[in-house]
Amino acid sequence: MFIDIPSELEAALTVCSLPPWQLDGSFLAQSTMEEYRTKLTTAPRFDETAATLRHSLSGEGRGYAVLRLGNLAEKLGTGVRLRQLATGFAAEVAVPFSPFPRWPLWKDIGVKVDKDPGKSSGIGYNAFHMDLVNASHPPDYTMLLCVRPDPLGGGPSILSDAHAAVARLSEDCRSLLTESAYHYGTFFDLFGVGEEYKPFSILDDSTPDGGFIRFTAKMLSRSELSRAHVEAARELAEELVRGQVSFMLQPGDFLIVNQRRFLHGREALHTGQETVPVADRRLLLQLFLRAGAGYGSAA
Numbered sequence: 546m547f548i549d550i551p552s553e554l555e556a557a558l559t560v561c562s563l564p565p566w567q568l569d570g571s572f573l574a575q576s577t578m579e580e581y582r583t584k585l586t587t588a589p590r591f592d593e594t595a596a597t598l599r600h601s602l603s604g605e606g607r608g609y610a611v612l613r614l615g616n617l618a619e620k621l622g623t624g625v626r627l628r629q630l631a632t633g634f635a636a637e638v639a640v641p642f643s644p645f646p647r648w649p650l651w652k653d654i655g656v657k658v659d660k661d662p663g664k665s666s667g668i669g670y671n672a673f674h675m676d677l678v679n680a681s682h683p684p685d686y687t688m689l690l691c692v693r694p695d696p697l698g699g700g701p702s703i704l705s706d707a708h709a710a711v712a713r714l715s716e717d718c719r720s721l722l723t724e725s726a727y728h729y730g731t732f733f734d735l736f737g738v739g740e741e742y743k744p745f746s747i748l749d750d751s752t753p754d755g756g757f758i759r760f761t762a763k764m765l766s767r768s769e770l771s772r773a774h775v776e777a778a779r780e781l782a783e784e785l786v787r788g789q790v791s792f793m794l795q796p797g798d799f800l801i802v803n804q805r806r807f808l809h810g811r812e813a814l815h816t817g818q819e820t821v822p823v824a825d826r827r828l829l830l831q832l833f834l835r836a837g838a839g840y841g842s843a844a
């Protein structure tokens with residue numbers, strides 16, 4: 546699931562200059578998608594690398610990839626040029642968009658020592674979840690580009706095959722998860738992800754395999770749920786942990802997760818974050834994708 550950039554492609558991308566991106570509402574403009582593709586496809590082995598990326602994101606047992614852009618990050622820095630290239634790769638999978646109208650296309654995820662430790666940008670264990678779990682139309686893919694890992698050495702990413710975890714549950718447990726009895730979080734000021742979904746079911750009979758497993762282990766402690774439903778959700782959380790893989794994102798690593806197949810999270814950062822200057826703390830950049838007809842969707 547780790548994809549290295551072939552050296553001849555890396556050399557070509559180092560000197561490739563992409564134009565600034567344009568947005569059409571909250572989505573990357575089709576003109577930008579086309580411009581980026583036209584430029585990138587002339588680079589040696591670009592098409593093959595994009596095909597490998599799409600392949601690693603769909604199909605049974607697959608659903609995430611880490612595109613290793615570290616050498617490019619070293620040469621180009623982690624500013625707009627790296628973001629343009631990463632946007633170009635992302636656009637080979639589906640359509641980049643920002644569900645948060647108040648944020649730019651790429652949203653910073655830094656480290657805040659006084660935030661709820663279990664939530665995005667908190668310092669604690671970020672339990673298995675899908676992003677925007679309570680939207681009727683969550684992003685098909687979520688992506689994290691690592692600018693800086695935790696300088697104290699904590700915070701490995703965790704990933705788990707959600708369908709495989711569900712398959713290991715008892716029938717009784719699965720049946721509780723198909724009940725519309727779960728809710729989590731707030732919902733306001735969002736674009737391109739539908740309506741608030743409350744309550745929702747974790748499993749959906751109508752889309753057994755390619756469907757979302759609408760789950761966040763964060764609801765175990767933060768939502769009021771009936772005892773039976775909490776127990777069923779806890780069993781799923783335990784199976785996700787049992788099946789997890791974990792690895793440390795390195796500078797320039799670009800993690801892409803198919804939210805219809807895998808759930809993601811992050812182990813706690815190392816203790817002592819308050820001693821790290823804000824400018825040296827772990828920093829990721831987040832981007833989302835919508836799979837749509839005609840955009841080379843991997844779904």
Ligand SMILES: O=C(O)CCC(=O)C(=O)O
Binds near residue numbers: 654664665809
């Ligand atoms: O910090 C991380 O590695 C994961 C963050 C995350 O999953 C989120 O903010 O939704």
Ligand SMILES: [Fe+2]
Binds near residue numbers: 674675676687809
């Ligand atoms: Fe997330």
